[in-house]
Amino acid sequence: MKKKIIVTGGAGFIGSSLIDKLLSKNIYKIYCIDNLSTGRLEFLADALKNKNFKFINDDLSSINKSINYFKNTEIIFHLAALADVKKSYQQREKHYENNIKITQNIIELAIKNKIKRIFFSSTASVYGNTKNIPTKENDNFPIQNSFYAAAKLSSEALLTALGESHNIKISILRLVSVMGPRYTHGHLIDFYKKLSKNKKKLYVLGNGLQKKSYIHIDDIISGFIIILKKQKKQIEIFNIGTDEKKNVKNSVQMITKYLNVKPQIMYENKKTGWIGDIPNIQVDCKKLKNIGWKAKYTINESIISTLNWIDKNKKILK
Numbered sequence: 001m002k003k004k005i006i007v008t009g010g011a012g013f014i015g016s017s018l019i020d021k022l023l024s025k026n027i028y029k030i031y032c033i034d035n036l037s038t039g040r041l042e043f044l045a046d047a048l049k050n051k052n053f054k055f056i057n058d059d060l061s062s063i064n065k066s067i068n069y070f071k072n073t074e075i076i077f078h079l080a081a082l083a084d085v086k087k088s089y090q091q092r093e094k095h096y097e098n099n100i101k102i103t104q105n106i107i108e109l110a111i112k113n114k115i116k117r118i119f120f121s122s123t124a125s126v127y128g129n130t131k132n133i134p135t136k137e138n139d140n141f142p143i144q145n146s147f148y149a150a151a152k153l154s155s156e157a158l159l160t161a162l163g164e165s166h167n168i169k170i171s172i173l174r175l176v177s178v179m180g181p182r183y184t185h186g187h188l189i190d191f192y193k194k195l196s197k198n199k200k201k202l203y204v205l206g207n208g209l210q211k212k213s214y215i216h217i218d219d220i221i222s223g224f225i226i227i228l229k230k231q232k233k234q235i236e237i238f239n240i241g242t243d244e245k246k247n248v249k250n251s252v253q254m255i256t257k258y259l260n261v262k263p264q265i266m267y268e269n270k271k272t273g274w275i276g277d278i279p280n281i282q283v284d285c286k287k288l289k290n291i292g293w294k295a296k297y298t299i300n301e302s303i304i305s306t307l308n309w310i311d312k313n314k315k316i317l318k
């Protein structure tokens with residue numbers, strides 16, 4: 001009998017890539033639950049042809065707890081979320097519904113259906129403006145500066161409490177910004193869209209000196225798979241990022257070179273691009289490396305891979 005896995009948010013950028021990887025192993029039956037708010041069925045085109053895959057269009061923020069498709073599930077990869085730091089300070093209730101409330105709903109369904117294990121995709125943004133760079137999982141960090149990160153940290157807390165109280169194995173993954181095929185949101189797509197409309201001028205949020213770490217989607221997926229196999233403790237938090245950082249100006253240079261355009265670039269005179277922007281992010285990944293993980297892509301390779309994908313999938317820009 002194949003192990004049953006549920007992937008929430010499986011029609012999204014990361015979820016659909018994870019589903020393809022899990023299906024390729026031919027040992028799992030995968031159920032994807034997604035309300036298609038930001039996800040796309042076309043990312044599941046291959047999965048939908050696979051007899052070990054089932055797509056369920058449902059909204060996890062208002063899910064009926066007596067639904068039966070969670071029955072006999074062993075593992076949940078909980079990735080569904082509203083993944084938008086920039087809008088989170090305006091859309092506070094929407095962020096609560098789609099980040100905290102859905103996690104609580106998953107917890108209730110997990111208890112009811114005796115689920116054994118939950119993975120949760122959190123964010124390196126929970127570290128806020130920490131001075132400990134690269135940041136370790138157990139470093140102290142200051143207050144939260146976005147509703148998005150606050151909601152992620154709240155979900156982490158709820159899930160670790162579940163791990164303690166109900167003997168459910170919990171894996172929390174704090175990801176830096178992810179790039180690569182199926183990338184649908186983030187600064188590269190913003191720049192690409194702006195430059196497609198106007199090649200002569202590019203407005204950049206912030207002074208361009210924000211230093212960020214980015215990671216390729218394949219490296220994220222290999223992180224999930226290694227943790228699936230090798231996590232020993234009941235509750236663990238893992239960072240996933242690269243040992244590099246890149247400032248926004250460098251990304252702008254790469255994209256203008258890629259598109260062969262020479263716009264006048266207008267930066268703002270402030271360190272952050274939006275409320276909740278963190279001008280210096282890098283995580284320490286020794287913990288994950290110690291169980292055998294290694295990033296294969298440099299940031300430059302991730303940027304080029306993303307731009308190639310956007311270029312071939314321009315309809316995504318609409």
Ligand SMILES: NC(=O)c1ccc[n+]([C@@H]2O[C@H](COP(=O)([O-])OP(=O)(O)OC[C@H]3O[C@@H](n4cnc5c(N)ncnc54)[C@H](O)[C@@H]3O)[C@@H](O)[C@H]2O)c1
Pocket residue numbers: 008009010011012013014015033034035036037038039040058059060061078079080081082083097098102121122123124174175176177178179184
């Ligand atoms: N992409 C990144 O750079 C990044 C970085 C850190 C953490 N994360 C986290 O990883 C996860 C996946 O991110 P992504 O980049 O694939 O985002 P995404 O927007 O592509 O995917 C999120 C998916 O969740 C679904 N969804 C949202 N609300 C839902 C609801 N109420 N019910 C059912 N489905 C719902 C969306 O339709 C979408 O398919 C998110 O939890 C995000 O916060 C992403």
